[in-house]
Amino acid sequence: MSEILFEKIALIGIGLIGSSLARVIRREGLTNHLAISTRSQATLDEARALHLGDSYCLDPRDAVHDADLVIISVPVGSSGAVAEQIAPALKPGAIVSDVGSTKASVIAQMQPHMPDHVHFIPGHPIAGTEKSGPAAGFAELFQGRWCILTPLPGTDQAAVERLGRFWEACGSRLDTMDPNHHDKVLAIVSHLPHIIAYNIVGTADDLETVTQSEVIKYSASGFRDFTRLAASDPVMWRDICLHNKDAILEMLARFSEDLASLQRAIRWGDGDKLFEMFTHTRDVRRSIIEAGQEVDLPDFGRQAATKN
Ligand SMILES: NC(=O)C1=CN([C@@H]2O[C@H](COP(=O)(O)OP(=O)(O)OC[C@H]3O[C@@H](n4cnc5c(N)ncnc54)[C@H](O)[C@@H]3O)[C@@H](O)[C@H]2O)C=CC1
Numbered sequence: 539m540s541e542i543l544f545e546k547i548a549l550i551g552i553g554l555i556g557s558s559l560a561r562v563i564r565r566e567g568l569t570n571h572l573a574i575s576t577r578s579q580a581t582l583d584e585a586r587a588l589h590l591g592d593s594y595c596l597d598p599r600d601a602v603h604d605a606d607l608v609i610i611s612v613p614v615g616s617s618g619a620v621a622e623q624i625a626p627a628l629k630p631g632a633i634v635s636d637v638g639s640t641k642a643s644v645i646a647q648m649q650p651h652m653p654d655h656v657h658f659i660p661g662h663p664i665a666g667t668e669k670s671g672p673a674a675g676f677a678e679l680f681q682g683r684w685c686i687l688t689p690l691p692g693t694d695q696a697a698v699e700r701l702g703r704f705w706e707a708c709g710s711r712l713d714t715m716d717p718n719h720h721d722k723v724l725a726i727v728s729h730l731p732h733i734i735a736y737n738i739v740g741t742a743d744d745l746e747t748v749t750q751s752e753v754i755k756y757s758a759s760g761f762r763d764f765t766r767l768a769a770s771d772p773v774m775w776r777d778i779c780l781h782n783k784d785a786i787l788e789m790l791a792r793f794s795e796d797l798a799s800l801q802r803a804i805r806w807g808d809g810d811k812l813f814e815m816f817t818h819t820r821d822v823r824r825s826i827i828e829a830g831q832e833v834d835l836p837d838f839g840r841q842a843a844t845k846n
């Protein structure tokens with residue numbers, strides 16, 4: 539158990555990330571009151587049935603009233619609307635944060651609504667699965683995983699440190715980054731892999747020469763890995779594509795060039811080039827494992843990540 543870090547915490551949005559936060563907050567005893575708000579009655583009822591919080595409301599203003607920490611865990615395209623809704627009810631001195639997968643757009647949407655008397659500190663836990671909804675979360679999701687904070691210039695350092703202590707109590711390792719840099723890094727390591735997965739699964743599904751049942755029956759582990767990513771929430775990934783457009787298009791352009799070069803090597807039978815490239819990429823994988831960065835989900839996480 540950690541200590542009470544915030545007297546009252548409000549979670550707006552209670553899907554995979556919000557409910558994982560709720561579970562770890564409860565497990566670690568980080569607050570005396572956990573208020574939960576989400577847009578639909580059905581999801582709120584599900585959160586209540588799972589005993590994720592101390593109070594439940596549809597109006598996010600009721601949840602943030604008197605809250606010392608507010609974390610918004612909704613698809614990035616909705617963060618501006620939520621910020622506008624909660625702004626008049628925020629407690630002076632409160633920390634307002636989010637978990638969105640893109641940062642520059644979330645800041646552009648939220649910052650104009652944030653009153654001067656709160657500390658707005660955007661964040662992004664680099665931890666998740668392809669599942670969504672309140673039942674999909676688990677308290678261990680953030681254990682040993684990075685959480686990137688992208689504070690704006692002039693943000694109170696004590697507030698940043700306080701939010702950092704919260705994420706560490708949730709099990710995360712902490713980094714801070716410029717929001718635009720964050721968006722470029724995440725475009726290549728997270729957004730592009732998902733887009734490629736959506737695309738390859740779509741291509742396999744469209745092939746006239748291979749039946750859908752053959753795709754399912756013979757899918758080797760490489761393709762199965764793609765299908766897991768391609769099962770991720772369509773609203774969340776639509777929003778990521780729309781809200782990190784420039785960085786994603788930049789990385790897609792680079793990717794397409796490199797793919798054309800690989801295509802050329804295959805066409806011309808350039809075995810040396812293929813061997814050189816595949817050797818180099820194997821080294822990247824080895825570096826990830828040596829750095830202890832291989833995703834090591836506990837068994838329950840793996841089950842949550844693969845069950846459909
Ligand atoms: N799923 C993942 O692996 C990760 C997701 N993220 C980010 O976390 C955020 C939440 O993602 P998940 O929890 O996976 O999604 P989810 O789909 O599981 O949950 C989203 C929640 O937001 C609620 N919601 C949607 N619009 C709302 C609105 N206007 N007002 C109030 N509530 C609203 C939904 O009812 C639901 O409770 C997204 O911004 C995503 O980019 C960050 C890291 C990993």
Ligand SMILES: O=C(O)C(=O)Cc1ccc(O)cc1
Pocket residue numbers: 638639663664665666667668728767
């Ligand atoms: O399921 C996976 O493999 C993920 O990559 C999860 C994920 C999705 C979005 C994020 O912003 C961070 C992590």
